[in-house]
Amino acid sequence: MLLKGRYATGTPKWNAVLATEYEADQNNSAILRMNYVGKSHVNDNGVMAPDYMTFDLGYKHKTKINSTPVTLTAMCYNVLGKDYWISRGTSVALGAPRTMMLSAQFDI
Secondary structure, three states: OOOOOOOOOOOOOOEEEEEEEEEEEOOEEEEEEEEEEOOEEOOOOOOEEOOEEEEEEEEEEEEEEOOEEEEEEEEEEOOOOOOOEEEEOOEEEEOOOOEEEEEEEEOO
């Protein structure tokens, strides 16, 4: 009962991820993802990190290199370049800026 009504430091009450993938054909698809993180307590003195929402976009292409199936993926995280604070336990830090990622998955 000592902890009733208290929050875990750095943990938001609400978190949500909504994603969709549109498959244009069997080799090409587009990805859209929305990430929401609610406000969170930074410490027991009432300091809060505000809530934030970011959007990610991506594109996947399936092909073959020689006879090996390969999936190439390009992703852009935080596509709008939103500045936001994230709670890390009892401190805050700037969230990740717009970030590009390229990857290849080889199905051997």
